[in-house]
Amino acid sequence: MSTIHEFSAERLTGGMQSLGDYAGKVLLIVNTASKCGFTPQYEGLEALYQRYRERGLVVLGFPCNQFGAQEPGEAEEIASFCQKNYGVSFPMFARIEVNGDGAHPLYQYLKRAAPGLLGSEGIKWNFTKFLVNREGEVTQRYAPATAPDAIAGDIEELL
Template structure:
Protein backbone atom coordinates (compact mmCIF):
# COMPACT_ATOMS: atom_id res chain seq x y z
CA UNK A 1 0.00 0.00 0.00
CA UNK A 2 1.40 3.42 -0.93
CA UNK A 3 2.02 6.10 1.66
CA UNK A 4 -0.97 8.13 0.41
CA UNK A 5 -3.35 5.28 1.19
CA UNK A 6 -2.00 4.98 4.74
CA UNK A 7 -3.21 8.50 5.60
CA UNK A 8 -6.56 9.62 6.97
CA UNK A 9 -8.41 12.93 7.00
CA UNK A 10 -11.53 14.19 8.72
CA UNK A 11 -14.51 15.19 6.60
CA UNK A 12 -16.11 18.59 7.06
CA UNK A 13 -18.65 17.28 9.58
CA UNK A 14 -16.35 15.01 11.56
CA UNK A 15 -16.16 11.62 9.82
CA UNK A 16 -12.63 10.16 9.76
CA UNK A 17 -11.91 8.96 6.22
CA UNK A 18 -9.00 6.73 5.21
CA UNK A 19 -7.39 7.72 1.92
CA UNK A 20 -7.44 3.97 1.22
CA UNK A 21 -11.18 4.48 0.52
CA UNK A 22 -10.02 6.08 -2.74
CA UNK A 23 -7.71 3.21 -3.81
CA UNK A 24 -8.08 2.56 -7.53
CA UNK A 25 -9.36 6.08 -8.20
CA UNK A 26 -7.63 9.12 -9.64
CA UNK A 27 -7.62 11.70 -6.84
CA UNK A 28 -7.31 15.46 -7.18
CA UNK A 29 -6.44 17.06 -3.82
CA UNK A 30 -7.11 20.81 -3.61
CA UNK A 31 -6.52 23.31 -0.80
CA UNK A 32 -9.53 25.59 -1.01
CA UNK A 33 -10.84 28.87 0.41
CA UNK A 34 -14.29 30.45 0.29
CA UNK A 35 -13.17 34.10 0.05
CA UNK A 36 -10.37 33.92 -2.51
CA UNK A 37 -10.03 35.25 -6.03
CA UNK A 38 -9.72 31.61 -7.14
CA UNK A 39 -12.88 30.50 -5.31
CA UNK A 40 -14.88 30.40 -8.60
CA UNK A 41 -12.68 27.40 -9.51
CA UNK A 42 -15.11 25.39 -7.36
CA UNK A 43 -17.50 25.48 -10.34
CA UNK A 44 -14.89 24.06 -12.71
CA UNK A 45 -13.81 21.44 -10.19
CA UNK A 46 -17.43 20.35 -9.75
CA UNK A 47 -17.85 20.15 -13.54
CA UNK A 48 -14.79 17.88 -13.80
CA UNK A 49 -16.03 15.77 -10.93
CA UNK A 50 -19.45 15.28 -12.51
CA UNK A 51 -17.93 14.56 -15.92
CA UNK A 52 -15.38 11.97 -14.77
CA UNK A 53 -16.59 10.53 -11.46
CA UNK A 54 -18.02 7.48 -13.20
CA UNK A 55 -14.58 6.86 -14.74
CA UNK A 56 -12.91 6.97 -11.32
CA UNK A 57 -12.11 10.63 -10.58
CA UNK A 58 -12.59 11.93 -7.06
CA UNK A 59 -11.82 15.46 -5.93
CA UNK A 60 -10.96 16.11 -2.29
CA UNK A 61 -11.34 19.68 -1.05
CA UNK A 62 -9.36 20.80 2.00
CA UNK A 63 -10.28 24.31 3.20
CA UNK A 64 -7.32 26.31 4.47
CA UNK A 65 -7.14 29.69 6.22
CA UNK A 66 -3.35 30.16 5.95
CA UNK A 67 -3.40 32.48 2.93
CA UNK A 68 -4.86 35.92 3.54
CA UNK A 69 -7.31 34.48 6.11
CA UNK A 70 -9.61 33.64 3.17
CA UNK A 71 -11.34 30.71 4.91
CA UNK A 72 -12.39 32.18 8.27
CA UNK A 73 -15.66 30.27 8.72
CA UNK A 74 -16.50 27.03 10.41
CA UNK A 75 -17.71 23.78 8.86
CA UNK A 76 -21.31 24.93 8.32
CA UNK A 77 -20.30 28.17 6.61
CA UNK A 78 -17.79 26.34 4.40
CA UNK A 79 -20.40 23.72 3.46
CA UNK A 80 -22.97 26.40 2.66
CA UNK A 81 -20.56 28.36 0.46
CA UNK A 82 -19.56 25.24 -1.44
CA UNK A 83 -23.07 23.88 -1.87
CA UNK A 84 -25.17 27.01 -2.34
CA UNK A 85 -22.76 29.02 -4.47
CA UNK A 86 -21.07 26.26 -6.48
CA UNK A 87 -23.11 23.07 -6.10
CA UNK A 88 -20.10 21.18 -4.79
CA UNK A 89 -20.83 17.49 -4.37
CA UNK A 90 -17.28 16.15 -4.10
CA UNK A 91 -15.91 15.33 -0.63
CA UNK A 92 -14.91 18.30 1.51
CA UNK A 93 -12.70 17.91 4.55
CA UNK A 94 -12.20 19.92 7.71
CA UNK A 95 -10.10 23.05 7.59
CA UNK A 96 -6.39 22.20 7.64
CA UNK A 97 -3.02 23.85 7.48
CA UNK A 98 -0.95 23.04 4.39
CA UNK A 99 2.37 24.69 5.34
CA UNK A 100 4.45 24.75 8.50
CA UNK A 101 4.81 22.37 11.40
CA UNK A 102 1.06 21.77 11.66
CA UNK A 103 0.59 20.92 7.97
CA UNK A 104 -1.83 18.05 7.43
CA UNK A 105 -0.05 14.75 6.60
CA UNK A 106 -1.77 14.58 3.18
CA UNK A 107 -0.14 17.88 2.22
CA UNK A 108 3.21 17.00 3.79
CA UNK A 109 3.34 13.88 1.64
CA UNK A 110 2.18 15.59 -1.56
CA UNK A 111 4.55 18.55 -1.18
CA UNK A 112 7.48 16.21 -0.57
CA UNK A 113 6.64 14.11 -3.63
CA UNK A 114 5.86 17.10 -5.87
CA UNK A 115 7.76 20.22 -4.77
CA UNK A 116 6.70 23.43 -6.42
CA UNK A 117 8.21 26.81 -7.19
CA UNK A 118 8.64 27.43 -3.44
CA UNK A 119 10.04 23.94 -2.83
CA UNK A 120 8.04 22.04 -0.26
CA UNK A 121 5.65 24.92 0.41
CA UNK A 122 2.30 25.77 -1.06
CA UNK A 123 2.14 29.27 -2.52
CA UNK A 124 -1.60 29.99 -2.24
CA UNK A 125 -5.14 28.63 -2.15
CA UNK A 126 -6.26 26.27 -4.92
CA UNK A 127 -2.94 24.49 -5.37
CA UNK A 128 -3.89 21.10 -6.78
CA UNK A 129 -2.24 17.67 -6.64
CA UNK A 130 -3.14 14.79 -8.96
CA UNK A 131 -2.71 11.30 -7.51
CA UNK A 132 -2.82 8.19 -9.70
CA UNK A 133 -4.99 5.13 -9.25
CA UNK A 134 -2.02 3.46 -7.54
CA UNK A 135 -1.79 6.22 -4.90
CA UNK A 136 1.36 7.76 -6.35
CA UNK A 137 1.44 11.56 -6.74
CA UNK A 138 1.59 12.44 -10.43
CA UNK A 139 1.40 16.19 -10.97
CA UNK A 140 1.11 19.48 -9.13
CA UNK A 141 -0.88 22.42 -10.49
CA UNK A 142 -0.47 26.08 -9.54
CA UNK A 143 -3.38 28.08 -8.10
CA UNK A 144 -3.78 29.95 -11.40
CA UNK A 145 -4.23 26.69 -13.33
CA UNK A 146 -7.94 26.41 -13.99
CA UNK A 147 -9.71 23.07 -13.68
CA UNK A 148 -10.31 23.11 -17.45
CA UNK A 149 -6.55 23.28 -18.10
CA UNK A 150 -6.03 20.14 -15.97
CA UNK A 151 -8.47 18.02 -17.95
CA UNK A 152 -5.85 16.45 -20.27
CA UNK A 153 -3.70 15.34 -17.32
CA UNK A 154 -6.77 13.97 -15.54
CA UNK A 155 -7.83 12.05 -18.64
CA UNK A 156 -4.33 10.59 -19.04
CA UNK A 157 -4.38 9.45 -15.40
CA UNK A 158 -7.84 7.93 -15.79
CA UNK A 159 -6.70 5.97 -18.85
CA UNK A 160 -3.53 4.57 -17.29
Protein backbone atom coordinates in the same frame (compact mmCIF):
# COMPACT_ATOMS: atom_id res chain seq x y z
CA MET B 1 4.61 6.53 3.72
CA SER B 2 4.63 5.43 0.14
CA THR B 3 1.17 6.45 -1.12
CA ILE B 4 -1.63 8.80 -0.13
CA HIS B 5 -3.77 5.76 0.66
CA GLU B 6 -1.99 5.50 4.02
CA PHE B 7 -3.40 8.82 5.28
CA SER B 8 -6.68 9.76 6.93
CA ALA B 9 -8.37 13.12 7.35
CA GLU B 10 -11.46 14.46 9.05
CA ARG B 11 -14.45 15.06 6.78
CA LEU B 12 -16.10 18.49 6.80
CA THR B 13 -19.24 16.84 8.13
CA GLY B 14 -17.28 15.06 10.87
CA GLY B 15 -15.73 11.63 11.20
CA MET B 16 -12.44 10.35 9.91
CA GLN B 17 -12.01 9.25 6.29
CA SER B 18 -9.23 6.90 5.23
CA LEU B 19 -7.82 7.91 1.88
CA GLY B 20 -7.34 4.18 1.37
CA ASP B 21 -11.06 4.17 0.63
CA TYR B 22 -10.15 5.91 -2.63
CA ALA B 23 -7.70 3.22 -3.78
CA GLY B 24 -8.22 2.56 -7.47
CA LYS B 25 -9.48 6.11 -8.08
CA VAL B 26 -7.73 9.06 -9.69
CA LEU B 27 -7.67 11.93 -7.19
CA LEU B 28 -7.41 15.68 -7.58
CA ILE B 29 -6.51 17.10 -4.14
CA VAL B 30 -7.00 20.85 -3.69
CA ASN B 31 -6.55 23.27 -0.78
CA THR B 32 -9.55 25.59 -0.98
CA ALA B 33 -10.88 28.86 0.44
CA SER B 34 -14.24 30.62 0.27
CA LYS B 35 -13.04 34.22 0.10
CA CYS B 36 -10.23 33.99 -2.44
CA GLY B 37 -9.85 35.37 -5.95
CA PHE B 38 -9.57 31.74 -7.08
CA THR B 39 -12.75 30.65 -5.26
CA PRO B 40 -14.72 30.50 -8.57
CA GLN B 41 -12.53 27.49 -9.37
CA TYR B 42 -14.99 25.50 -7.25
CA GLU B 43 -17.23 25.62 -10.33
CA GLY B 44 -14.54 24.12 -12.55
CA LEU B 45 -13.59 21.51 -9.95
CA GLU B 46 -17.22 20.43 -9.66
CA ALA B 47 -17.47 20.28 -13.47
CA LEU B 48 -14.42 17.98 -13.62
CA TYR B 49 -15.90 15.80 -10.89
CA GLN B 50 -19.23 15.52 -12.71
CA ARG B 51 -17.55 14.87 -16.06
CA TYR B 52 -15.15 12.14 -14.89
CA ARG B 53 -16.49 10.63 -11.67
CA GLU B 54 -18.13 7.70 -13.46
CA ARG B 55 -14.69 6.88 -14.91
CA GLY B 56 -13.01 7.04 -11.50
CA LEU B 57 -12.07 10.66 -10.67
CA VAL B 58 -12.65 11.99 -7.17
CA VAL B 59 -11.92 15.62 -6.28
CA LEU B 60 -10.98 16.12 -2.61
CA GLY B 61 -11.28 19.64 -1.16
CA PHE B 62 -9.27 20.71 1.89
CA PRO B 63 -10.25 24.16 3.20
CA CYS B 64 -7.31 26.17 4.52
CA ASN B 65 -7.19 29.55 6.27
CA GLN B 66 -3.42 30.11 6.02
CA PHE B 67 -3.47 32.49 3.05
CA GLY B 68 -4.92 35.91 3.80
CA ALA B 69 -7.39 34.39 6.29
CA GLN B 70 -9.62 33.58 3.31
CA GLU B 71 -11.34 30.57 4.92
CA PRO B 72 -12.44 31.90 8.32
CA GLY B 73 -15.72 30.01 8.62
CA GLU B 74 -16.54 26.92 10.63
CA ALA B 75 -17.41 23.61 8.98
CA GLU B 76 -21.14 24.31 8.57
CA GLU B 77 -20.46 27.72 6.99
CA ILE B 78 -17.90 26.26 4.58
CA ALA B 79 -20.24 23.43 3.56
CA SER B 80 -23.17 25.79 3.08
CA PHE B 81 -21.11 28.24 1.02
CA CYS B 82 -19.75 25.51 -1.27
CA GLN B 83 -23.16 23.93 -1.83
CA LYS B 84 -25.15 27.16 -2.21
CA ASN B 85 -22.72 29.01 -4.49
CA TYR B 86 -21.08 26.23 -6.50
CA GLY B 87 -23.16 23.07 -6.01
CA VAL B 88 -20.12 21.25 -4.67
CA SER B 89 -20.84 17.54 -4.36
CA PHE B 90 -17.29 16.19 -4.21
CA PRO B 91 -15.86 15.22 -0.79
CA MET B 92 -14.81 18.13 1.40
CA PHE B 93 -12.65 17.79 4.47
CA ALA B 94 -12.26 19.73 7.69
CA ARG B 95 -10.13 22.87 7.57
CA ILE B 96 -6.41 22.07 7.78
CA GLU B 97 -3.02 23.74 7.61
CA VAL B 98 -0.89 22.99 4.57
CA ASN B 99 2.35 24.75 5.59
CA GLY B 100 4.38 25.12 8.76
CA ASP B 101 4.68 23.02 11.89
CA GLY B 102 0.95 22.33 11.93
CA ALA B 103 0.75 21.12 8.32
CA HIS B 104 -1.47 18.07 7.94
CA PRO B 105 0.61 14.90 7.33
CA LEU B 106 -1.10 14.44 3.95
CA TYR B 107 0.15 17.83 2.81
CA GLN B 108 3.61 17.18 4.19
CA TYR B 109 3.65 14.11 1.96
CA LEU B 110 2.16 15.84 -1.11
CA LYS B 111 4.71 18.66 -0.97
CA ARG B 112 7.64 16.23 -0.80
CA ALA B 113 6.22 14.01 -3.53
CA ALA B 114 5.62 16.88 -5.97
CA PRO B 115 7.70 19.97 -5.20
CA GLY B 116 6.75 23.25 -6.80
CA LEU B 117 8.74 25.62 -8.98
CA LEU B 118 12.50 25.30 -8.50
CA GLY B 119 11.97 22.47 -6.02
CA SER B 120 10.16 24.57 -3.43
CA GLU B 121 7.85 22.51 -1.23
CA GLY B 122 5.68 25.18 0.39
CA ILE B 123 2.15 25.73 -0.84
CA LYS B 124 2.10 29.27 -2.22
CA TRP B 125 -1.64 29.98 -2.13
CA ASN B 126 -5.17 28.58 -2.14
CA PHE B 127 -6.20 26.21 -4.92
CA THR B 128 -2.85 24.48 -5.39
CA LYS B 129 -3.77 21.15 -6.95
CA PHE B 130 -2.21 17.67 -6.80
CA LEU B 131 -3.12 14.90 -9.25
CA VAL B 132 -2.82 11.35 -7.89
CA ASN B 133 -2.98 8.16 -9.94
CA ARG B 134 -5.02 5.04 -9.14
CA GLU B 135 -2.10 3.58 -7.19
CA GLY B 136 -2.01 6.57 -4.83
CA GLU B 137 1.12 8.16 -6.31
CA VAL B 138 1.33 11.91 -6.89
CA THR B 139 1.88 12.54 -10.60
CA GLN B 140 1.53 16.31 -10.93
CA ARG B 141 1.31 19.58 -9.01
CA TYR B 142 -0.52 22.59 -10.42
CA ALA B 143 -0.26 26.23 -9.44
CA PRO B 144 -3.29 28.06 -8.00
CA ALA B 145 -3.78 29.98 -11.25
CA THR B 146 -4.11 26.75 -13.27
CA ALA B 147 -7.78 26.50 -14.18
CA PRO B 148 -9.40 23.13 -13.48
CA ASP B 149 -10.35 22.61 -17.14
CA ALA B 150 -6.65 22.92 -18.08
CA ILE B 151 -6.05 19.71 -16.10
CA ALA B 152 -8.62 17.63 -18.01
CA GLY B 153 -6.08 16.14 -20.43
CA ASP B 154 -3.82 14.95 -17.61
CA ILE B 155 -6.83 13.45 -15.81
CA GLU B 156 -7.92 11.60 -18.96
CA GLU B 157 -4.44 10.07 -19.30
CA LEU B 158 -4.77 8.55 -15.82
CA LEU B 159 -8.35 7.33 -16.27
